[in-house]
Amino acid sequence: MSTVPFIEVENLYFSRGDSEIFRGVNMTIPRGKVTAIMGPSGTGKTTLLKLIGGQLTPDKGRVLIDGDDVHRLSRKALFALRKRMGMLFQSGALFSDLDVYENVAFPLRVHTDLPDAMIRDLVLLKLQAVGLRGARHLTPAELSGGMARRVALARAVALDPELILYDEPFVGQDPISMGVLVQLIKRLNQALNLTSVVVSHDIKETLTIADYLYFISEGHVVAHGTPADLDANQDARVKQFIHGEPDGPVPFHYPASAFYPDMLGDTVIQGDAK
Amino acid sequence: MTIKQGAVASRITRLGRRGCDLIESLGRAGVFLAQSAVGVPSAEGIRLWIRQLHFVGVLSLAIVLVSGLFIGMVLALQGYTILIDFGAEDALGQMVALSLLRELAPVVAALLFAGRAGSALTAEIGLMKATEQLTSMEMIGVDPLRRVVAPRFWAGVVALPILTVGFSVVGIWGGYLVGVEWLGVFEGSYWSNMQASVGFINDIGNGMIKSVVFAVVVTWIAVFQGYDLMPTSEGISRATTRTVVYSSLAVLGLDFILTAVMFGGL
Secondary structure, three states: OOOOOOEEEEEEEEEEOOEEEEEEEEEEEOOOOEEEEEOOOOOOHHHHHHHHOOOOOOOEEEEEEOOEEHHHOOHHHHHHHHHOEEEEOOOOOOOOOOOHHHHHHHHHHHHOOOOHHHHHHHHHHHHHHOOOHHHOOOOHHHOOHHHHHHHHHHHHOOOOOOEEEEEOOOOOOOHHHHHHHHHHHHHHHHHHOOEEEEEEOOHHHHHHHOOEEEEEEOOEEEEEEOHHHHHOOOOHHHHHHHOOOOOOOOOOOOOOOOHHHHHHOOOOOHHHOO | OOHHHHHHHHHHHHHHHHHHHHHHHHHHHHHHHHHHHOOOOOHHHHHHHHHHHHHHHHHHHHHHHHHHHHHHHHHHHHHHHHHHHHOOHHHHHHHHHHHHHHHHHHHHHHHHHHHHHHHHHHHHHHHHHHOOHHHHHHHHOOOHHHHHHHHHHHHHHHHHHHHHHHHHHHHHHHHHHHHHHHOOOOHHHHHHHHHHHOOHHHHHHHHHHHHHHHHHHHHHHHHHHHHHOOOOHHHHHHHHHHHHHHHHHHHHHHHHHHHHHHOOOO
């Protein structure tokens, strides 16, 4: 196995409107490992995945996937690169006009010329892997959230990609499907020798599957290392997050004027003051 | 600067910004149309197009035909009461046919189409965007402009002119029902006056040109509003409203311009 990193993020700057989301993010994501990107909500973790997937273009800096600068590729080359990656969306993002079987078959049908019998075998294998071979005739509307995410996972691996990007795979799952997803991500990564990038703020689950973690806050990588490294990290921002403390560097209160005068009606709210 | 001057200046700034936003979104819509509508369709694309033709065309048939019938009937009724004063009720067929072919069929069918099919297209594409289906399609390596937008756009462009023909035919028949069957206009003069006065190129052809223009504009507005909306429930409802409002205004405005060019001797 090559030791060259699969993804390199170099000095990435990105802003949306007036708010700067990333101010110089650097990351290297090794091949064949599970790398997690963690951080409080609103730090742009999903945005980072979209930058890696080439859906958004950074203001400065670059993203290299297997040596190719994602944002300098032609549209055609970018779509070819995307065949080599799968992405699991927070909502599952299954196509609502297709049933489970056709959803998983979709990437195969558009990117290969395989005969129907072969597609059927492949689809059923992928569905078997996520335990939903029996649900092939259901429509996305009939699936629970956890099942939808598993179908989406089967679809994401349909073309045997080299890289999978997981966007908040554990959000809104009950403990059982959470456990199922943790298992699946781990097993798929080993069985298919994938490179996985998991964006999440579920600490317990993420720490169990990740080989390496990056912690993002305020537009920078503030800490990175193995789960043990991060657990022992003394940075206040990391500590607050890992231990789930309600107040700390990330304040409990949204910025506001002083409390007592505000309650007594003596002052205008900060946002209104000119 | 006094407060008043400041307020005026900021109002002018806002106006300018609106203008810039408008031009920018027109540009986006143009690029969007060029990227989605231009290109050679695949076999799969044709299958998707036929499916959309069913959704926007066949399913709009009922409302368009029923409206056509009533409009033809009302035209005959109103026309008769005026024409009879001049003893010219024989010209009823001509009046009904010309009003329908030149104006009412293209315009009313387009307005109905905007309400029935255009709003549905906007909401559907918008919901696909809101549930990340378009993004995930892109990540699978399929261009949603080609796969989702193009079949819908071309289905609308083909469906509306056909619906317009149906509207005219049913409307003329409705006029016949009221004028001839009910009010007693002589059947021979209803049809022969129509035959003598309706020109194939000048009336039917121009009506069809109008209809094709409206089809492009209405469907374009509908798919663009769906693709460009804010992916929230509020964004979808606003975009759906915008589709109907913009389409209606565009159809009525363009109709005046086209009429002026075609029949006004410009």
